[in-house]
Amino acid sequence: MKSELGDVVRKGVRVNSVNTLPRFDGGTPLHKFAVCRKEAAALLDISPATFDEWVRRGWMPRGVKIGGLRRWDTAEVRASWLNLMEQNMDVKEDDGENPFDYAVG
Structure with missing residues (x-):
C-alpha cells in the first residue's frame, strides 16, 4: 500500500522509495x-x-550465525x-625518495 508521501507501507513500517532504510510511521x-x-563488505x-579474506585473516569479525543466517554487527x-x-598508522608510509620528485612537468 502507498502512503500520501509515495512511500510503500508494509506491516506498519514505511519504506521510503528514495531512502531504502525502513521507517517507523513517525518518519524516523x-x-x-x-x-x-x-552489506558488511559494502x-x-x-x-x-x-x-571473506579479511575475516579469514582475523581483520574483521566472524559474524554471528543464527539459524541459517550469518550477520555482522x-x-x-x-x-x-x-x-x-590505527595499526597501519604506525607503519612508516615514506619508504624513501619519490621518483617523481625530479620529473619535469
Whole structure:
C-alpha cells in the first residue's frame, strides 16, 4: 500500500522509495545494526570476496550465525576498521625518495 508521501507501507513500517532504510510511521529512519556479508563488505567499499579474506585473516569479525543466517554487527565491523587504521598508522608510509620528485612537468 502507498502512503500520501509515495512511500510503500508494509506491516506498519514505511519504506521510503528514495531512502531504502525502513521507517517507523513517525518518519524516523531505522539504522541497521546487523548486516549480511554483502552489506558488511559494502560498508567497507570492498568486494564480498575481499571481506571473506579479511575475516579469514582475523581483520574483521566472524559474524554471528543464527539459524541459517550469518550477520555482522555494524559496530564491530567499524571497530575492526578503526583498529586496522590505527595499526597501519604506525607503519612508516615514506619508504624513501619519490621518483617523481625530479620529473619535469
